[in-house]
Amino acid sequence: MTHDxxxxxxxxREARQENPDMRERDFARDLGISEADYIAAHVGAEGPLTARRILPFARELLGLLPKLGEVMSLTRNDSAVHETIGTFGRFMSSGxxxxxxxDNINLRLFFKHWAHGFAVEKRDNDTVKRSLQFFDPAGEAVQKIxxxxxxxxxxxxxxxxRLISSDQSQTVSTAPYPPAPEDAVTVDNFARRDDLRELWTGMTDVHQFWDILxxxxxxxxxxxxCVGEDCAWPLAGDAIDRVLAAVSASGTETMCFVGSRGCTQIYGGPIGTVRPMGPWLNxxxxxxxxxxxxxxxxxxWALRRPIAEGQLSSVEAYDAQGRLVIQFFGARRNGQDEPAEWRAIVDALERRPHPQAA
Known part of the structure; x- marks a missing residue:
């Protein structure tokens, strides 16, 4: 998306006045702009929505968030919205x-994707809703508090x-992320399957997975x-529905991961109320x-990866572009194998034929 x-x-702002009820993300998309463009247009504006530009310095932000007390932390992608209510505490940063x-807050942040920041106020009669909103270079939401x-x-x-920007203009520079190169690795052309399998089966910590990739x-x-069906196997399309139903009914604690480009948010604990509503599972x-x-x-897909204490099973979903939408693990304590009840839930999920089977 180019600025001109x-x-x-x-x-x-005029277009928003004519269509005030649509969700902001959807409104921006229909108008052909990013959500960051929409928020920026309200910097210093009068009306129900106003914003101030702040520096997207995530490391400094993390040191200030605990003072806010209880907040709602939101991470989303095109297909999933993940919200946790709690308080920020300690953080660790490296590179x-x-x-x-x-307390009920667990985030992984990747600073290079934090490009724009705003303090936002939305007025609805006598109510004022305040938030901190951060966006990547394409203008897509990274994290909202x-x-x-x-x-x-x-x-x-x-x-x-503390974080106010000297730039309080009403426009932002955005650019789409580059598409995958024409020579990108695909399922059909990936040649290092033996190396992948050796490294996968040799893991002792699930955090080694990213380094292997x-x-x-x-x-x-x-x-x-490509790793092999004993390590990863495809599941029926309703597997996520069944996972949520199973953990809700059994009280099995789970870990649910949803990520944007610049932040992955994790919830760990029980799942109570699950409500389908049209295409949404809530x-x-x-x-x-x-x-x-x-x-x-x-x-x-279901994945099974070795760790020093045993094995970790996860269930993860991808969209039609091959992008990771959501992941579930069984909640466990450090130094322990995954709970047997979580492994049983994963093993009971309906499998589909493996697309790589001969």
Missing amino acids: RKPAPEQI GAAAAFG HLRPESDLAAFEALVT QKINVPRRVAVH VMDPKFHLHLRTDHIAEV
């Missing part, structure tokens, strides 16, 4: 990444003052297809909300 093809900020922890009634407003204003230059979905628990577009899911 975008409507002017005042045109964006271009960080991990943030707290929404204040709750219990949040500390003085700490919010102090955070905004980088070492042999293979995309995640390609690796899943979890509506007091401290965890999940909204999943099941019609976007093209493939579901």
Whole structure:
């Protein structure tokens, strides 16, 4: 999306006045702009939505968030919205990444994708909703932090003052991420299957998985297809529905991962209320909300990876473009094998024939 093809900020605001009820993300897409463009158009504006530009310095942000108290932390991609309610605490950073922890807060952040930041206020009669919103270079949402009634407003204003940008213009520069190269590794042309299998079966920690993919230059979905059916196998299309139903009915604690380009958010604990609504599969628990577009899911796989304490089983879904949508693991304590009840849930899921079978 090039800047000269975008409507002017005042045109964006006028279009919103004519269509005030559509979700902001959907409105921006229909208008041919990014969500960051939409928020930027309201910097300093009067009306129900106003914004201030803040620096997208994720490392410094993590040191300030604990002072806000209870917040709602939101990470999403095109197919899943993951919301946890809790408080930020300690964080660790190294190089271009960080991990943030707290009470019901568990994030992995990748700084190179944090390009734009805003402090946003939305007015609805006497109610004001405040949030911190961050976007990647393409203008897609990376992470949003929404204040709750219990949040500390003085700490919010102090955070905004600390991170306020000298640039308070109403436009942002955005550019799409480059497409995959024509010589990209695919399931059909991937030649290092023996190397993949040797490294996969030799894992002692699930966090080695990313390093393995980088070492042999293979995309995640390609690796899943090619490693062998004893390590990864395809599941029926309704597997995610069945996972949520099973953990809800049994009380088995799970770990649910959803990621944007710049942040992966993790919930660990029980799943209570699961409600289908049209194409959406929803979890509506007091401290965890999940909204999943099941019609976007093209493939579901079960993975089994060795760790020092035993094995880890996961269920993960991909969209039609081969992008990872969501992952589930069984919740476990450090130094222990995964819970037997979680492994039984995974093993009971209906399998599909492996696409690589002869």
